[in-house]
Amino acid sequence: MNSSAAEARRNRRAAALFATLVVALIAAVFVVQQALTGASASTSPPSQAGQAQQQEVPVKQAAADDGRITAADGLIAEGRPAGVEDDVPAVTNLDPQLLAALRRAAAAASADGVELRINSGWRSREFQDRLLADAVKKYGSAQEAARWVATADASEHVSGDAADIGPWAAAEWLGRHGAAFGLCQIYGNEPWHFELRAKASAEGCPRMLRDPTERRR
Structure with a gap:
C-alpha cells in the first residue's frame, strides 16, 4: 500500500513537472513569435505610398511671396506642375536640347502610363535669390x-540646364529610363533634379554627387 502511494505521488509530481514544462515552452514560443513579428515590422520596407510620401517632390517657391516673384x-x-509642352517661362526658357529630351521622355513615360511634369524648371536670378534666402532661414546657415x-x-x-521632375x-x-534620353539624376539628395548628359545614352549616367556642394568644390 505504501509502495503504491509513493508511486502515485511520483506520478503526480512527474505530471506536474511535465505540465510546467509545457506551459513554459508555449510561453517561450509566444515570446519568440512576438519578437520576430516586431523585428519584421521594423525592418520591412515602407509601402509604395509611404515611399512616395517620404520622397515627396518639392515645388520650388518663394516662401513668403509678396507678388514680386511671378510666372x-x-x-x-504648388499643386499645378507644368507639362513639358506648356507655354510658360519655367518650361520655354529651358535649354532647347534639354527641353527636347524631356519631351521625348515624357512621350515614352506616357506610353507606360506615367505623366511626367515639371515642378521647377528655368528660374530668374531674382527667384533663385529668394529661394536661397528662404533656405538660409529654414536650415539655419548658408553652408x-x-x-x-x-x-x-x-x-x-x-x-x-535643369528641371525638377514630378510627381x-x-x-x-x-x-x-532617363539615360536613354540623355537625362540624368545629378544629386543623391535631390532625385527629382535632372540635367542633360549627351553621352548618357551610350555610356550611362555619371555617378551621382552627394549634393550640390560636392559639385562646386
Missing part, C-alpha cells in the same frame, strides 16, 4: 542651405 520668373504654382539651393551664379536652373512616380520612372 515670368519661372514660378510654378547647410547650399546643399539644397545654389546661388544665382551657380544654379543650373537659372542657366536653364514621384515620374521622377522614379525617369531615374530608371
Whole structure:
C-alpha cells in the first residue's frame, strides 16, 4: 500500500513537472513569435505610398511671396506642375536640347502610363535669390542651405540646364529610363533634379554627387 502511494505521488509530481514544462515552452514560443513579428515590422520596407510620401517632390517657391516673384520668373504654382509642352517661362526658357529630351521622355513615360511634369524648371536670378534666402532661414546657415539651393551664379536652373521632375512616380520612372534620353539624376539628395548628359545614352549616367556642394568644390 505504501509502495503504491509513493508511486502515485511520483506520478503526480512527474505530471506536474511535465505540465510546467509545457506551459513554459508555449510561453517561450509566444515570446519568440512576438519578437520576430516586431523585428519584421521594423525592418520591412515602407509601402509604395509611404515611399512616395517620404520622397515627396518639392515645388520650388518663394516662401513668403509678396507678388514680386511671378510666372515670368519661372514660378510654378504648388499643386499645378507644368507639362513639358506648356507655354510658360519655367518650361520655354529651358535649354532647347534639354527641353527636347524631356519631351521625348515624357512621350515614352506616357506610353507606360506615367505623366511626367515639371515642378521647377528655368528660374530668374531674382527667384533663385529668394529661394536661397528662404533656405538660409529654414536650415539655419548658408553652408547647410547650399546643399539644397545654389546661388544665382551657380544654379543650373537659372542657366536653364535643369528641371525638377514630378510627381514621384515620374521622377522614379525617369531615374530608371532617363539615360536613354540623355537625362540624368545629378544629386543623391535631390532625385527629382535632372540635367542633360549627351553621352548618357551610350555610356550611362555619371555617378551621382552627394549634393550640390560636392559639385562646386
